[in-house]
Amino acid sequence: FLHQMASAAAIPNEQDVLGEEIDHVKVITLNRPKQLNAISPNLVFLLAEYLEKWEKDDKAELIILKGAGRAFCAGGDLRVFYGGRQTKDSCLEVVYRFYWLCHHISTYKKTQVALVHGISMGGGAALMIPLKFSVVTEKTVFATPEASFGFHTDCGFSYYHSRLPGYLGEYLALTGARLNGKELVAAGLATHLVSSEV
Numbered sequence: 001f002l003h004q005m006a007s008a009a010a011i012p013n014e015q016d017v018l019g020e021e022i023d024h025v026k027v028i029t030l031n032r033p034k035q036l037n038a039i040s041p042n043l044v045f046l047l048a049e050y051l052e053k054w055e056k057d058d059k060a061e062l063i064i065l066k067g068a069g070r071a072f073c074a075g076g077d078l079r080v081f082y083g084g085r086q087t088k089d090s091c092l093e094v095v096y097r098f099y100w101l102c103h104h105i106s107t108y109k110k111t112q113v114a115l116v117h118g119i120s121m122g123g124g125a126a127l128m129i130p131l132k133f134s135v136v137t138e139k140t141v142f143a144t145p146e147a148s149f150g151f152h153t154d155c156g157f158s159y160y161h162s163r164l165p166g167y168l169g170e171y172l173a174l175t176g177a178r179l180n181g182k183e184l185v186a187a188g189l190a191t192h193l194v195s196s197e198v
Helices: 002-006 041-055 078-086 091-106 145-149 157-162 168-175 181-187
Strands: 017-022 025-030 062-067 071-073 111-116 119-121 133-136 141-143
Touching: 017 041, 025 041, 041 091, 062 071, 071 111, 133 181, 145 168, 157 168
Parallel strands: 025 062, 062 111, 071 119, 111 133, 119 141
Antiparallel strands: 017 025
16 A cells, blocks of 8 residues: 555656645645656745645645655755756755745644655655654665765754764764665654555
8 A cells, every 4th residue: 555655656747746635634745756756946836835735724634745656755856956057046045945844844733644665865854754654664765865975964954863862863964874664763763664565
């Protein structure tokens, strides 16, 4: 079931983020599978729009966040940010909006669940960590790879890393090392581990 939900292929000619309402449950699907659901200005705008709408909706009781294809979210789309030099929407503006979105998710008033199958890195990992429940599989790959090319870990990770047991936070923040689903649960960065075959 989790595998089917997380691996759904993108619907052609659809938006970067899909919203579905199933009674009191609202489902958000990051829908850029060819780009591993990487964060773009449009994805940030649409995700924020759904979250704001459903936070005010008395009928919405549970928000589920998942990714289409083989990734939950691979973090910032570096091509989009690089291309932002020539567009009206500067890279700084996109990053500012995403940081605001990370804060909004961390302070959200309704229960949120992330179904994290596959890649969850950088800003994408910030979309799963603060949620009430983060369900991972044996195929989940987590990292903050920005650390490996000299950028500080962002999107709240200075907070999350500093609260990990022992020196794990420092190690992850300095190396960008990867964790699998079992390690995420052991470290307290995810709440549940399920088989992708379930």
